Each structure stands twice: as C-alpha cells, then as structure tokens.
Amino acid sequence: MIIQYDSTRSWFRAFLLFILAVIGTVGMWSVVVFIPEIENEFKVDRGTSSLLYAATMIGFGFGTVIIGKIFDKHGIKKPIVIASISLIISYYLYSISIYFWNLLFLQAFMGFAAAAFFGPAMADITNFFNNRRGLALSIVASANYVAGASWPLVISFALNFVDWRTTHFWISIFCLVSMLPILGFLKNYKNIQNEEANIMSSKDEPSIKLSNNQLQIILMFAGVCCCVAMSMPQVHMVALCVDNGFGLQVGTEILAVMLYSGMISRIVFGFLSDKIGPLPTILLGSFLQMVSLVFFLPFNSQLSLYMVSLMFGLSQGGIVPAYAIIIRKYLPLQQAGVRVGLVLGATIVGMALGGWISGEIFDLTQSYYLAFVNGILWNLLNILAIIYVIFKSDLFNKNKLILN
Secondary structure (H helix, E strand, C coil): CCCCCCCHHHHHHHHHHHHHHHHHCHHHHHHHHHHHHHHHHHCCCHHHHHHHHHHHHHHHHHHHHHHHHHHHHHCCHHHHHHHHHHHHHHHHHHHCCCCHHHHHHHHHHHHHHHHHHCHHHHHHHHCCCCCCHHHHHHHHHHHHHHHHHHHHHHHHHHCCCCCHHHHHHHHHHHHHHHHHHHHCCCCCCCCCCCHHHHHHHHCCCCCECCCHHHHHHHHHHHHHHHHHHHHHHHHHHHHHHHHCCCCHHHHHHHHHHHHHHHHHHHHHHHHHHHHHCHHHHHHHHHHHHHHHHHHHCCCCCHHHHHHHHHHHHHHHCCHHHHHHHHHHHHCCHHHHHHHHHHHHHHHHHHHHHHHHHHHHHHHHHCCCHHHHHHHHHHHHHHHHHHHHHHHCEHHHHHHHHHHC
16 A cells, blocks of 8 residues: 555554654653662662663664664564564563663663664654655654653652552553554555655755765764763753752653653754755754753752753754754665664764763762763764764855855
C-alpha cells in the first residue's frame, strides 16, 4: 500500500509514532527523578549517580545507529516491536535489582530500546511528508519532550505512595497494556519517495559545498557540543532544586515547564524550518539557547528558575530536529536511518557527557555555577560549527550577492 505525501494517513502515522514515543522514551526521563532515591539507597555521590543518566544516553547513542541500520533494511515496525518488548522487560528487572551496576546495565538497555522511538521514527516520518516535513518531524520529535515533562510529574506523585522499585514495576505493566495494542495499527508501507516532488522541493534549498562525510562529521560535532550545553538544566534541574531546598515536587514542576515549553518550541521551529530552512533554524535556536544559559547564572530563586526554564525550553526545542531535516535534504535517502542515527547518537553522547561533567563539577565545587559556564562554552562551539556550514553553503553566497 502507498501513502501520498502530506495526506490524512501521513498525519495518522505521525500521531501513532508520537504516542509510542511518549511512552517508549520513559526510561530517558524517569532516571532524573530517581537519582536522589538511588543515592540514598546505594550510598553513592552525585557524580556516581549521574552515571545512570550517562548510561542511558550511551545506550541510546548505540541504539540510534544499530536500530537505524535495522530500519533502513526492514522499516519501522520490526525495531519498534522489539524495543517495546525490551522496555517492558527492563523495567520489571529494574524493580528487583539489588546492585548499582545492575541499574547501570538496565539504564543502558532502556536507552538502547528508546532509540527506536526517536531517530528511526523521525527518519520514517520524513518519507511521508514534503511541504510539511519540518512540522511533521518536529511533532514526532516533540514526543520526547512531552515524555520528559509528563513522566517526572507522574513518577514524583507515585513516590509519595510507593518506593522507586514498585514504581518501576507499575511502569512495566503500563507499557505492556498501552504499547502492544497501539503497535497493531503501525504498518510498514512502501516508501512513497516521489523524485519529482523532491526535485521541486529542493530547487530553492542551498547546496552545501562539503562532502557527505564532511557534513556528517560536522553535524555530529555540533550535536555533541549543543547537547553538552543542553544537558545541564535538563539532567540536573531536579537535583538543583532539591539542593536549594525547594523540594522534589518543585524540581519536577520546573523540569515540566522546561520540557512542555520545549515541545511548543519544536512545533514552532518546525514551521520556521519549512519557511527559512534548517540551517538558519539551528543557528537561531543555538544562539537563543546560549542566551538562556547565561540567564541561569545570576538567578537561582524558585520563581526565577521557573521563568528562566520557560525561556530555555522555548529557545532550544527546534535544534535537534533540524539536524535530521538537513540529513534528509542533503544526504542520500537510502542511508537516512543510519545517518540520522549517527547525528542523534552524537547528541545523546553530548547529553551523557554533559550530565556527567556537570555532576563532577558539582562534586568539586558544591555548586552548579561553573556547570552552567561549561555549558555556555560548549554551546559556543556548536554555533561556530553551524556558522562554518552556512559559510560553505549557497545560502551564504546568495545573501552575500544580495548585500552587494
């Protein structure tokens, strides 16, 4: 069966992938709430407990590449079914684990499974849209932020009544009863690639005077730098609020504000990417993210953290999806799953590295101030990398001619 570009069936597919991704990426966000609980039970410091998030991101990074290859060969259905079953089993095993290293292994496995709901899902949905590709991809990508905003609130509420082990058990049950029925609606359709439509849509797009591998490497480098910066507020906001005496509930609420605003940002930047292209979109988002990180430095009251977290979320939501749009437009379509996976894997390495570095900085200084400074510097490297790509593109040359 063939689906037409931008059709009702295309949007229904985007909706299914969005719902599955909200559930399937739970393991990436539950850990940020459980860190204080696990520190207390296993008697580990902040740097060591931050390895749980790092393990999740490392597993996710490997998953984006390996599962991306499976997607390129078999389509989206097979990797998502395997990932869903793996996630259910992992959460059950987490609830009965008695050693800290068990948790590290399971977090890595959860991250690996969650990868199926991000990179491959984004690569898949780009095949079903042309005029609204940026918007559709941003909607699917925003599921990760919805998960990040929703799951910590749900888990924080659950911890008022049961311990973290029981919470993991019930998450396993929820995934079982919710994901498997939805999978029945997800089909592997034929690739609807329309060469004429692609040629028409690419006429106004700037070409990039870089080889495929050069562009790939630069995007991966930019992705690492961007997400080292992004990780500080996202990974440590709950712990920061607990340390400042605001409490776990306030921390999860502030994280929710950040991520819900990030979801809005992804949709808005998706519209923007369809209008001005992905390169200017990344540059704008990266600059705004850096400005937001600067505002974290002087403000640390409860109200100011709410406000700056809102600003941070609204600034950076469109950055990561724009990387995928660049790959879809400028690199070989038949390699989309692997190449998107490599770049998204690099962003996850950045999240893991940034989360760990921030934890170590806190242990050394008993403050997150220098961790924010570290994020600002990494973000600047990301901006410089994107500016270099723009300089190597016809987009820069066209603007130069207009100015002359």
